[in-house]
Amino acid sequence: EVQLVESGGGLVQPGGSLRLSCAASGFSFSDHYMDWVRQAPGRGLEWVGRTRNKANSYTTEYAASVKGRFTISRDESKNSVYLQMNSLKTEDTAVYYCALAVPAASRYYMDVWGKGTTVTVSS
Amino acid sequence: DIQMTQSPSSLSASVGDRVTITCRASQGISNYLAWFQQKPGQAPKSLIYAASSLQSGVPSKFSGSGSGTDFTLTISSLQPEDFATYYCHHYYSYPLTFGGGTKVEIK
Numbered sequence: 001e002v003q004l005v006e007s008g009g010g011l012v013q014p015g016g017s018l019r020l021s022c023a024a025s026g027f028s029f030s031d032h033y034m035d036w037v038r039q040a041p042g043r044g045l046e047w048v049g050r051t052r053n054k055a056n057s058y059t060t061e062y063a064a065s066v067k068g069r070f071t072i073s074r075d076e077s078k079n080s081v082y083l084q085m086n087s088l089k090t091e092d093t094a095v096y097y098c099a100l101a102v103p104a105a106s107r108y109y110m111d112v113w114g115k116g117t118t119v120t121v122s123s
Numbered sequence: 124d125i126q127m128t129q130s131p132s133s134l135s136a137s138v139g140d141r142v143t144i145t146c147r148a149s150q151g152i153s154n155y156l157a158w159f160q161q162k163p164g165q166a167p168k169s170l171i172y173a174a175s176s177l178q179s180g181v182p183s184k185f186s187g188s189g190s191g192t193d194f195t196l197t198i199s200s201l202q203p204e205d206f207a208t209y210y211c212h213h214y215y216s217y218p219l220t221f222g223g224g225t226k227v228e229i230k
Contacts, residue, residue: 035219037167044210044221044222044223044224045159045161045167045210045212045221045224046221047218047219047220047221050217050219061217061218062218063218064124064218097166097167101214104155104172104173104176105154105155105173107155107214107215108214109155109157109169109172109173109212109214110157110159110167110169110212110214111169111172111178112169113166113167113168113169114166115165115166116166
């Protein structure tokens with residue numbers, strides 16, 4: 001069974017940093033794309049970024065709202081994907097989900113989601 | 124960026140009703156469209172991918188259709204467990220984007 005468990009959320013001051021983790025199990029980690037998606041309180045879903053699989057050198061894509069501040073990385077030995085968040089702003093306050101993206105035709109869609117971890121940016 | 128516009132943003136329906144939600148993309152996305160269901164306090168759950176392919180384990184009362192820019196999600200007979208917020212999502216190009224959501228409430 002595929003499982004994704006996020007951790008690392010908490011309260012941080014504006015301008016601060018935080019690193020989120022997503023521990024994956026139940027599938028071949030290096031073969032799959034992984035996404036981060038966030039949801040601000042009472043709002044809709046916003047894609048944050050993606051890391052491709054090992055065959056595609058774990059390259060990354062980001063939303064414009066986080067590019068240059070957030071970095072996605074992976075650790076094969078721990079079957080984990082990370083979201084390093086720097087220069088945090090109050091508008092980054094949200095529940096952050098990681099999701100397993102699987103192929104359909106020539107694209108990848110989000111198949112399984114973790115339960116999320118909450119990040120609050122406030123002074 | 125491709126904008127995804129869902130309508131309506133909310134609707135009230137009764138148990139047993141047939142419900143249709145529409146999603147329009149600002150440019151053609153072929154069939155690279157997914158639908159998600161989210162209940163309060165829970166993570167989104169995948170229902171449909173490739174516009175009309177039902178995710179494993181999802182009941183057949185859910186169906187999707189469309190291609191290009193116009194898509195629909197239909198729930199054939201609404202049950203109490205279906206009251207939730209539904210999101211469309213394109214995965215055609217970067218940045219990936221979601222519709223604003225449709226909240227399905229009990230009448």
